[in-house]
Amino acid sequence: MKNWKIGIFLSTLFILNSIVWGVILFDHRDFGAQVYFLDVGQGDSQLVKADGANFLIDAGRNDVVLDNLEKILPFYGKKIDLIFLSHAQQDHAGGVFELIKNYGVGAVIYNGEKISVWEPLSDVLNENKIPYFSLAAGDSVGFGENVFKIIWPESGFLEGKHDENDASLVVKFENGTFSSLFAGDISSKAEKALTKILAVKADILKVPHHGSKYSSSAEFLEAVSPKISVIEVGKNSYGHPTDEALERLKNVGSQIFRTDRDGIVKVFYQDGFIKVSNSSVY
Template sequence: MNKFSNKRFLYSALLVLIAANGFIWHAILFGSGTENLGLYFLDVGQGDSELINFPGDVQVLIDGGPNTKVLEGLARALPAQDRYIDLVVVSHPQLDHFGGLIDVLESYKVGAVIENGRKGTTAAYADFEKTLQENGVRRIILTEGDKIKYEDATLSVLSPNRKNLASKELNDSVLVMMLEKSGLRALYTGDIGKDIEDELLKKYDLSAQVLKVGHHGSRFSSSPEFLKAVNPVISVIEVGKNTYGHPTPAALGRLADVGTQIFRTDRDRTILVDFDGDKLRVYLKKLW
């Protein structure tokens, strides 16, 4: 049995949804919220960008969406005087995940960039590498089994392995990461599809209260078996206007079948999941 199944009612009961309100967001973002763990899912259009804000204002940014829109989200998630991001993670070298990081590197001081070691082949990726070099940013390659630790928090890399990195399918090489802190687990899946989901199912306890839904809600991701294993209380789909039909009715239906609360950046805009060590609260910013 999923070890979080007995807590589903508790977490669901504690879920607080707050619609767009400038005063509330100012209090959450710039008040005492830094004592809590903040999981931001930034509205970057059709792309991915997630910010983990640890107590003490230590930040990990996972992906940066396709363009400069990520800067708008960061400007609202971080105090104006905070121009330092400790770690930036590139889940895989696709434009809708790394494109905005060029602007992040030019606007913020970045401690290091975490990558999976697979190189992109586009002109945009060449620009990204050039920006890294010009700003003297340290590059670190992580793959399956590696961990990032900060105080009582751990970010574990569940994938890719060597086979995944050599796959012709670029999405198979995604850095899949599980965040664990004070009983909270959050799973970041990038653009993985069912094949990688099946691999993960065989290797890991995937149970997590928070799920970043794979591949913008593609019909080729979020299999019933995978979602049953994760059993998320909160599921966030990073998606914008697109021609792919994301999120697909099939993926939305499978998410609904496991009883998770579904949030979408195309409708809810930037989403903050706040965790104080006991309660999960979700704050929505629908109006910029």
């Protein structure tokens, strides 16, 4: 299937349907936005529920993502309207294979790099007639007041020599009440470029690369200035999250949550405040 390089700003359901989103069924019974940081072990997966639509950023490495989604989504609402893949490494994209078997998926957005599991994954997407697109900095996807802005990688970044992790899609979600930055696996090298972008500031940060010492630089964290930081991490041999990353997060005054200790972390806006709960609550 041909990948289309497009800049999308989808502000209404009409615009959604007029491009390629006729396969996406939006349920308007839910209002507001909630961000869930899923407990998928040593991997990444986040769910954004907004105005009846379900947006997934990454899907972990295996079918554990299904157990998480069953705790959040109703049994009659097995749909993921849009998946953002930060990059096609196993611990971020492996869960998509099982997800497609169990959920209706509207479309997939990725960074355009055909690494690791992308080839077999694209085969499955084609077989199931699920469209996919590569986006880069400056592109955005909107639904009502909810906007997902792609702020990294810049167009042309993949053409030069680079680390796979630094090619991660960095996505910023905004809905008028709070903002969340999903930073994939980028290192301090990509972070340095992002600090020059004013749009990097966010209330909530998905900490890059599971709390690696080579990510979450002081400069980057000062630019983002997150009130809440969530580290998606499980049992691993890398020392994640590292003491260095944790210390830098503390130094910017961010409240830190970890999926290996807190389980699923839910962030939402209520009564004028950003609130957090973990999986023991729901």
